[in-house]
Amino acid sequence: MLYRKYQPAPPLQPFVECYFVWDSEQNLPEAFRVESPPNGFGSIVLNYGGTYAIQNPKHSVLEVPAAFITGQATHSYQLTLHDSIHMVGIVFKPTGLSNLFGLPMYEFSDERFDLLAVLGEKVQGLYDRIGEAPDMATRVTLLEQFLLYRLSLLKNPLNRTDYAANLIVEKRGVININELIGDLYICRRQFERQFLHKIGVSAKYYARIRRISYLCAELASNRWNVSDWHEIIYKAGYYDQSHFIKDFTGFTGKSPSLYVKSNIELANYLRDE
Known part of the structure; x- marks a missing residue:
């Protein structure tokens, strides 16, 4: 393909x-x-x-x-x-x-x-x-x-909500949303309402999506050594193994080890030229 x-x-x-x-x-x-x-x-x-x-x-x-x-x-x-x-x-x-x-x-x-x-x-x-x-x-x-x-x-220029969403992408989801809101000097309620309107999910959930997205891309492309799960957990910004497994399984429906063995991810079939 x-x-x-x-x-x-x-x-x-x-x-x-x-x-x-x-x-x-x-x-x-x-x-x-x-x-x-x-x-x-x-x-x-x-x-x-x-x-x-x-x-x-x-x-x-x-x-x-x-x-x-x-x-x-x-x-x-x-x-x-x-x-x-x-x-x-x-x-x-x-x-x-x-x-x-x-x-x-x-x-x-x-x-x-x-x-x-x-x-x-x-x-x-x-x-x-x-x-x-x-x-x-x-x-x-x-x-x-x-x-x-x-x-x-x-007519409307980009605002702080756009900046926050792009920063979450840049940080691969490893970011403290409470600190981000404080740094932006923005009303939490206003920020959450704008974020939901512009992105479709809450900022905290979006950060989780981006972290899983980055992690799956790395695993599917074999850029990480899957024999060392502790290193992968650290690179993905998780504090402990149980949190990592729960989050990964919740998003993908598979345990991390099963995903590595049997994923049929789209990236495996694409030839980028």
Whole structure:
């Protein structure tokens, strides 16, 4: 499988983590399944390949629209894909979707909503143009033009909530939220309300998501020596083994040792060129 990332233009970098194109080079085996831990980023995805479904704690089976928008994944989820994969999408910074489109992100957690229903009929033309584009670069350019137009309509500047969410990402979730609120000189109630609106979960829960996301990425890519769990626990910012195991199992549904042996994470199948 081919998975290629593209970086956004400078004006969009505060809002967009990356664009991506994902293609299968041949037809998939029947009911091809992969899993993904929560990563802390919302996205918009346009699918031109076979249909697919997701399973998560909220949905036993959710058929995914051809063009969809999704918010925070609060736990690991599984994808079941059919036929072929031809997708292009936008991965947003924590507050990017809310800022560019004015969306209350708590409504989008663990969901895949039809993009047309959320943003209106104007995105149908975008979907059609991207589907007719001759190559990957052109598809990404069309997505970026769409976002640049949305940016031109944006009146509100980034605020301390955006800064806090990005700092949680930068610190890989290892951060004291109470101290962060104090450092920002912001009302706790106002901060919690804005954070839930812009990101979709509380700041403390978001920090846990980012810590698990980083940990799973490192384990799946074999960058850490899994024979020394004490070192992994320390690197991930946990104070003791029981806390680490409880948190990891709660998010992924697997113990850390089982995850290392049997994970079918999406990252294992992607070839980034």
